[in-house]
Amino acid sequence: MDRKIYFDHNATTPIHEEVFDAMVPYFKDEWGNPSSIHWAGRGPKKAVDEAREKVAGFLNCSPIEVIFTSSGSESDNLAIKGVAFSMRSKGNHIITTKVEHPAVLNTCKYLEREGFDVTYLGVDADGMIDLDELRDSITPKTTLITVMYANNETGVVFPVAEIGEIAREHRVTFHTDAVQAAGKIPLDVKALNCDLLSISGHKIYAPKGVGALYVRRGVRVVPIIHGGHHERNRRGGTENVAGIVGLAKACEIAARDMEEETAHLRRLRDRLEEGLMKRIPHVKRNGHKDKRIPNTANLSFEFVEGESLLLNLDMLGIAASSGSACTSGSLEPSHVLVSMGLTPELSHGSVRFSLGRSNTEEEVDYLIEKMPPIVERMRSMSPLWCEVEKKGVDLSFEEKTCS
Numbered sequence: 463m464d465r466k467i468y469f470d471h472n473a474t475t476p477i478h479e480e481v482f483d484a485m486v487p488y489f490k491d492e493w494g495n496p497s498s499i500h501w502a503g504r505g506p507k508k509a510v511d512e513a514r515e516k517v518a519g520f521l522n523c524s525p526i527e528v529i530f531t532s533s534g535s536e537s538d539n540l541a542i543k544g545v546a547f548s549m550r551s552k553g554n555h556i557i558t559t560k561v562e563h564p565a566v567l568n569t570c571k572y573l574e575r576e577g578f579d580v581t582y583l584g585v586d587a588d589g590m591i592d593l594d595e596l597r598d599s600i601t602p603k604t605t606l607i608t609v610m611y612a613n614n615e616t617g618v619v620f621p622v623a624e625i626g627e628i629a630r631e632h633r634v635t636f637h638t639d640a641v642q643a644a645g646k647i648p649l650d651v652k653a654l655n656c657d658l659l660s661i662s663g664h665k666i667y668a669p670k671g672v673g674a675l676y677v678r679r680g681v682r683v684v685p686i687i688h689g690g691h692h693e694r695n696r697r698g699g700t701e702n703v704a705g706i707v708g709l710a711k712a713c714e715i716a717a718r719d720m721e722e723e724t725a726h727l728r729r730l731r732d733r734l735e736e737g738l739m740k741r742i743p744h745v746k747r748n749g750h751k752d753k754r755i756p757n758t759a760n761l762s763f764e765f766v767e768g769e770s771l772l773l774n775l776d777m778l779g780i781a782a783s784s785g786s787a788c789t790s791g792s793l794e795p796s797h798v799l800v801s802m803g804l805t806p807e808l809s810h811g812s813v814r815f816s817l818g819r820s821n822t823e824e825e826v827d828y829l830i831e832k833m834p835p836i837v838e839r840m841r842s843m844s845p846l847w848c849e850v851e852k853k854g855v856d857l858s859f860e861e862k863t864c865s
């Protein structure tokens with residue numbers, strides 16, 4: 463089987479050819495240090511300056527409000543620790559959600575050990591937070607709200623602009639992890655009312671190891687990487703020039719192709735979901751049906767072990783994922799799905815298909831054709847499933863998930 467189908471774009475994306483081409487000169491002739499004042503530094507410096515302008519254009523902010531980092535994770539760390547520590551004399555309370563990416567959740571856990579109080583907002587069965595609960599959890603000690611824009615596991619989109627408005631009313635700084643939103647839905651920091659926003663290169667067809675953080679003018683972040691005067695003293699380290707150029711090119715392409723790409727992804731995603739749900743009984747869609755990014759389908763297959771399902775798909779050359787890439791290989795059920803009220807069994811039976819620009823209808827149809835017999839074979843080995851088959855009972859998901 464030499465067929466290769468990639469349905470795991472929320473884990474990482476291939477580098478776009480135009481991005482690769484834009485980067486090549488900075489691995490070859492333009493190898494200088496952008497901080498150097500001599501001839502070797504001039505080209506790289508100009509490249510970083512232009513890249514900063516492009517990223518700023520993509521986010522609708524000023525170039526001085528963009529900090530280049532090594533990843534989405536570093537952007538999240540810099541935003542959260544940077545604000546928490548710089549505001550420490552004002553308060554020590556942070557508000558986030560239970561369904562954030564580990565880069566946010568584990569940074570908040572770390573801050574708890576450092577004496578901060580963190581409120582983790584829960585989500586409903588659709589994966590949505592309650593804005594009244596958010597409002598009620600703000601105290602005079604709250605200095606930071608950090609809530610993601612789009613969820614990496616389910617694709618659910620949070621009402622970031624409204625959250626930002628609430629934060630602003632209470633004079634609380636607001637950060638959003640927009641790593642999964644970038645390139646899939648518009649990112650305008652002004653419209654989103656956010657003070658800080660994280661993006662990552664490798665989720666938008668740029669290379670791994672580069673990210674950016676928007677920090678609104680006037681918001682202070684203490685550095686987490688101390689060094690030279692890079693990034694206006696906010697992040698030490700000689701710039702990853704090629705990576706930064708790649709990230710900027712990817713932003714440019716994302717903005718240019720967004721409309722067309724979104725329509726393409728939505729069409730394929732809906733075809734995939736409808737196809738699988740029609741052909742396989744006892745499948746549940748996870749996440750709000752409409753409030754989500756267009757490329758992600760998260761489905762629970764009852765009486766099936768997600769990891770074994772993924773291995774079976776892998777044998778056919780189909781790459782998908784259970785939960786997030788960061789937690790796969792662990793036996794813990796997805797914290798996102800469990801927070802939505804799914805039983806551990808149902809969470810373990812879930813698969814995330816995340817589509818990307820090069821996926822085709824034909825690839826989706828291949829999955830729809832190959833997957834039902836796999837699920838049927840796996841279920842035939844499950845004693846629980848045989849009970850269901852024999853009795854013909856209809857185990858509704860509502861019953862299952864609530865018990």
Ligand SMILES: *Cc1c(COP(=O)(O)O)cnc(C)c1O
Nearest residue numbers: 533534535563565614641642662
């Ligand atoms: C991938 C991801 C990150 C981390 O980005 P890296 O560049 O891989 O460190 C953070 N948040 C979300 C929502 C992600 O999907």
